Amino acid sequence: MNKFKKVLKEINKHKNFLITSHINPEGDSIGSQLAFLYLLKVMGKNARILNSGKPGPKYKFLPNSKKILTKINKDTRYDAICFLDCADIKRIGGIYEVIDLSKPKINIDHHLSNKRFGNVNLIDSRASSTAEILYILFKEAKVKINKETAICLYTAILTDTGSFNYSNVTSFTHKVVSHLIDAGVDTNNIYKKVYEEISPSAMRLLGSALSTLKLSPNKRIAWMQITKDMLKKCGAGLGEQENFINFPRSIKGVKIAILFTEIAPGKIKVNLRSNDDIDVNEIASHFGGGGHRKASGCTIKGSLAEAKKKVLSEIKIAPFAFPNGAYTKCRI
Amino acid sequence: MNKFKKVLKEINKHKNFLITSHINPEGDSIGSQLAFLYLLKVMGKNARILNSGKPGPKYKFLPNSKKILTKINKDTRYDAICFLDCADIKRIGGIYEVIDLSKPKINIDHHLSNKRFGNVNLIDSRASSTAEILYILFKEAKVKINKETAICLYTAILTDTGSFNYSNVTSFTHKVVSHLIDAGVDTNNIYKKVYEEISPSAMRLLGSALSTLKLSPNKRIAWMQITKDMLKKCGAGLGEQENFINFPRSIKGVKIAILFTEIAPGKIKVNLRSNDDIDVNEIASHFGGGGHRKASGCTIKGSLAEAKKKVLSEIKIAPFAFPNGAYTKCRI
Known part of the structure; x- marks a missing residue:
């Protein structure tokens, strides 16, 4: 069974999910978490995003970014935790002390240094970004990427590649971006939001x-x-x-x-x-x-x-x- | 007959070509001219590039950029002139006075304002760059894009789209770039040459x-x-x-x-x-x-x-x- 199918199989075992990422989240962590939230929703799951801090103001344009929580009630139920773009479990910040880390862990990341702390680990350091891995996961799950999700994935790739210029960019990165634009992303608008709102x-x-x-x-x-x-x-x-x-x-x-x-x-x-x-x-x-x-x-x-x-x-x-x-x- | 075929038909009528572009040439004009030089060469033609000025120092890494001439002998023979990325014939600068503009003109450009001064005009203002049009022309001519040409086309697209961020970028732009990377372009290296050699x-x-x-x-x-x-x-x-x-x-x-x-x-x-x-x-x-x-x-x-x-x-x-x-x- 390939790594993507293993993740989907693990998702299908549970009903309620917590999604998280590293502290000081940037484009790839925020975009990937929001895209993953949508994937779980389409798969009929309950999910919420819990981070140690709010996204920076420049990422507020991302659809559903308001759904990112920094606190949850003690009685919030979750059967599994999904870590996106998080190389080390301790990098989740203050919520490390709050959440129940004995729950099954799904770990999706592109950092070479990822510590493979999940029960299921989907790690590919050849990917430009966690979003690029999620793109394949959507295909594997046969879930259509809607415009809102395309915006999240695009922003994640844009920021993690320094506008498609870092050495992590491959021909596949551009192929993915091409499809995301077909799904309705206004790339120039996102560029302005991310890079041209300097004080x-x-x-x-x-x-x-x-x-x-x-x-x-x-x-x-x-x-x-x-x-x-x-x-x-x-x-x-x-x-x-x-x-x-x-x-x-x-x-x-x-x-x-x-x-x-x-x-x-x-x-x-x-x-x-x-x-x-x-x-x-x-x-x-x-x-x-x-x-x-x-x-x-x-x-x-x-x-x-x-x-x-x-x-x-x-x-x-x-x-x-x-x-x-x-x-x-x-x-x- | 489509516009691309018309250009190829016109090329096939002649043997000796002059290639030119606008004054103060930037990434798209230099990259497109060099790519077109290669296309003509593979098609068995003689061609030389004549510009009113040398490329700026940051474009010297482009393969064959040394072949761009700023002067030609009076007895240099050419049967046709190819204008790349040049919206107006007068924009070729000082060489306007030197070359024989009564020769057949092939005009390939992506500027909306292009004056269609050619005998054959291949103008598409939806293209991000002239290089993007040339990519299709290579396909139409069934000429394989080698690594050197891919570098030229990639640099042209990179610079004319502000690193893939201007509103002229489409899903097709990224599709083209994906293929150019497959042809061997080291994108990070080009980025450094173009944007990270500031004095x-x-x-x-x-x-x-x-x-x-x-x-x-x-x-x-x-x-x-x-x-x-x-x-x-x-x-x-x-x-x-x-x-x-x-x-x-x-x-x-x-x-x-x-x-x-x-x-x-x-x-x-x-x-x-x-x-x-x-x-x-x-x-x-x-x-x-x-x-x-x-x-x-x-x-x-x-x-x-x-x-x-x-x-x-x-x-x-x-x-x-x-x-x-x-x-x-x-x-x-």
Whole structure:
């Protein structure tokens, strides 16, 4: 029996479901949960989505996003829990303490690092997104993808592929998207909702941050900073700087980009991005942080100047990952 | 006979071809010309590409881009001229004076405004790009798209759709892209070449420009400026600010974005973008400029302050285009 059929078989065993995903949910986790909610509904099941936090404002346009709960009554009944786009069961956040994790678990994800904690695991790290896996599940279940669900799946794929540009995109990704558009998705409208509703304060903060841009003498490391003062002056809140790291990262020749943000006096958040085979996760780990090979972060106690000194001297000899998984240290 | 067959029939009549496109060629014009060069070659023809200018540095990775000529010998023989992605014959630039326009003309384009100046016209304004039309032409000609040509067509579609996000994208666009990836395109690599080779000076200039961001009281008009001093301070050249206008344009609620650039003392270049049904072409025309409904520009003599005053007071009552083509004036 293929993995998809196993999931459907497990679904058919139960009546009431809880759907969840990782904390700080983004496009793929929100879109996939909403699409899965629809699938269960069509399959005649009761289901609700429970997350540790509400979706960010830019995802409020997703059909049924209001149905995402952050609390449930203690007597809410569920026979099984479905985890979407969640590599580790502990990543569900605060609700980890609230829900009954002894129930059967269905685990659907595309992260290579997925811990296969489910009773049934549908994991495919070749998929661009969890939504891409769900697309096949809908086909396998012979459930027609309606317009609302197509919007959710499309948004999930759009955001998890950086608008179809990350290395996780395959010809199948575009094939799926083609079908989703046929199901009625207005792609330009979704693009505007997701990427073109930036606040004036965030735009000003980006300007200020870019004005602090620095490059190492060999131009391979680029960094910039955001101080508490800059946030205040621009009227911006923390969180508005989320994607700024992509700007130094996209400079020609840059291999590592860093954003230093003063999140509290004496507390510096460090975001790291790698353009290459350099493993910034190793660098973040050195400071008690973590993430992925190409995107990682940590928090350092001290002043901005101290945090910069520490991180930049750690980077000088950077961990380099060969495609076969072997490591070395290289001077960058 | 369908339009595609007509083009192939016309090609088969001749032996030697000149291929050209509009001035300041971008992704679609360069990619389409190179793909068409390959098609003619497989069809057993002699062909060369002649443009009024060389491709920009970011397109140099396109296979055979070095074959794009900007000059030809007077005795170069050609029996027909192929125009790719060129809405108006005069848009070919300086070579208009050089080449023999009495030769048979094959005109392949996706612009709605195309003047159908060819002896054979293959125009489809529903296509996202000229490359998308060429994809069908390859199928019709039964010519297999090799990897090099797939790279050219993919880059053309990527750039003409703003990474698959403009309203010109259809389910067919993604279907074509899916096939191009199957032909061997490394999409992530192309993305990096096209969008992630920004110079440090351009990045600094963006920071400075964003620091000048202003919004009208109702937040519907956003503008920023670049002075000669800013260019000098950032070590940036004119041309590096090309896409900056997309930043104010992507602010939530903004309907018109404007970039004022001091290109010479007392000479201000004005770039205008509309997010809505407001026709910025009308506004640019008022100052002797032009372009498209949603993207237009003009040059104004005077100081930055004068140019801003003139343009902003013209915009107050803006031309609004209804979907049916009717116009009105609206206060924005």
